[in-house]
């Protein structure tokens with residue numbers, strides 16, 4: 001039987017629950033999520049367990065990281081299902097605050113990371129990374145973990161958080177965890193629930209095309225711009241409504257590359273019906 005999961009709703013309760021583990025000499029790993037949990041989220045809890053941390057998850061659909069025309073209201077919510085998955089995975093504390101607990105007074109402070117937010121999703125989602133950096137800072141300050149676990153699925157977000165923690169000297173190690181995929185290769189995402197059956201079939205082409213790009217540009221063999229243009233064209237032909245970007249970037253700075261010489265990622269954001277799908281893979 002998995003040990004019982006403590007469900008806490010307030011910052012005071014969270015700090016109390018974390019302190020009880022710390023008093024026994026344990027380290028703590030925070031897994032921030034927006035809920036609608038799947039195996040990708042569970043893998044982050046497992047990452048914390050593998051490093052000996054007491055896993056603490058948070059579930060909060062953060063309004064400040066959604067644009068006015070984005071899916072905040074429609075975002076899937078399944079608290080009871082999420083708690084069951086967390087308990088089964090071995091998570092020990094879940095922090096599931098109301099909006100009023102996270103934002104009790106109007107915020108006069110924003111954490112803004114520049115550089116790594118300039119390209120990719122940055123221009124398509126104005127204010128998004130400010131919302132993410134600010135809420136993650138709050139969650140880190142509330143839980144004060146030894147480590148924070150984030151998925152490579154949201155690769156730009158991971159670089160934003162690593163940059164923020166480095167620049168602000170937060171005494172927290174950020175651990176990036178590999179993307180968990182469905183058996184056919186589609187990256188798991190809470191937003192995959194929006195896909196119709198036909199769109200679900202089409203969605204798979206994104207991973208296929210990214211792999212073709214990675215194979216083509218590996219070792220500096222071919223120009224990235226030609227390979228990514230061909231892949232974008234193929235996605236539109238397959239039924240994608242829009243390719244916001246599909247590009248090859250330096251794995252750390254996220255600057256676009258035309259010939260691959262350093263560690264690189266193929267990274268993309270697309271639209272398929274009402275769903276925005278993002279994904280990325282390593283080139284090597």
Ligand code: AMP
Nearest residue numbers: 033034035040150151153154179180188
């Ligand atoms: P979200 O609930 O979508 O905000 O995601 C919470 C965390 O889970 C983030 O660090 C994501 O990068 C991570 N995550 C989401 N999907 C996956 C996946 N398929 N594999 C690994 N991590 C993931």
